[in-house]
Amino acid sequence: DAGITQSPRYKITETGRQVTLMCHQTWSHSYMFWYRQDLGHGLRLIYYSAAADITDKGEVPDGYVVSRSKTENFPLTLESATRSQTSVYFCASSGAHDYGYTFGSGTRLTVV
Amino acid sequence: GESVGLHLPTLSVQEGDNSIINCAYSNSASDYFIWYKQESGKGPQFIIDIRSNMDKRQGQRVTVLLNKTVKHLSLQIAATQPGDSAVYFCAERYNFNKFYFGSGTKLNVKP
Numbered sequence: 001d002a003g004i005t006q007s008p009r010y011k012i013t014e015t016g017r018q019v020t021l022m023c024h025q026t027w028s029h030s031y032m033f034w035y036r037q038d039l040g041h042g043l044r045l046i047y048y049s050a051a052a053d054i055t056d057k058g059e060v061p062d063g064y065v066v067s068r069s070k071t072e073n074f075p076l077t078l079e080s081a082t083r084s085q086t087s088v089y090f091c092a093s094s095g096a097h098d099y100g101y102t103f104g105s106g107t108r109l110t111v112v
Numbered sequence: 113g114e115s116v117g118l119h120l121p122t123l124s125v126q127e128g129d130n131s132i133i134n135c136a137y138s139n140s141a142s143d144y145f146i147w148y149k150q151e152s153g154k155g156p157q158f159i160i161d162i163r164s165n166m167d168k169r170q171g172q173r174v175t176v177l178l179n180k181t182v183k184h185l186s187l188q189i190a191a192t193q194p195g196d197s198a199v200y201f202c203a204e205r206y207n208f209n210k211f212y213f214g215s216g217t218k219l220n221v222k223p
Contacts, residue, residue, distance in 0.1 A: 031209050042201060043213040090155050094209060100146040101211065103155030
């Protein structure tokens with residue numbers, strides 16, 4: 001399903017570098033989300049957005065920045081990557097308040 | 113913070129048997145619940161949902177049961193198939209349109 005795509009699929013970066021993970025959806029969904037998935041922690045919400053130019057923090061926002069200038073894009077930036085940010089990152093979108101999410105395929109990020 | 117938990121981290125079943133995956137959720141104010149399936153290397157996929165005003169909901173081969181008294185959610189898979197092997201997550205919603213996920217249960221289906 002190409003409705004929500006994440007890039008890159010895999011990324012290795014060095015500690016202290018800035019890295020941006022991309023998320024693009026073609027459904028014009030209002031809501032978009034970023035989760036990280038770590039063994040033993042399940043999926044934890046980093047940031048979410050209810051519409052273009054509206055974003056808010058989730059459970060684990062520290063060290064991350066998001067923007068949403070267009071409805072279809074929701075990039076996640078790690079301003080200065082740390083090893084603790086090594087994880088699999090999932091973007092998701094939802095068209096309405098009363099429906100579940102559709103997830104992208106994820107980005108596996110390794111910080112060395 | 114509050115979290116969604118699972119009773120069994122790994123479940124092994126024989127092909128053709130029924131599977132039951134359990135989940136304890138934490139917030140009595142949660143109004144909407146979803147079960148997701150995640151296969152290796154893929155993002156979570158929606159399986160079935162249930163709202164807090166319901167006790168049971170059935171889909172194709174899957175049934176979700178909600179017991180609000182004890183804050184318990186279960187996913188039943190009938191006639192489990194090898195393709196059902198995956199990690200299953202329950203998620204609850206109690207804050208805006210945000211879902212909170214548990215750590216997952218791995219289902220192994222033995223042929």
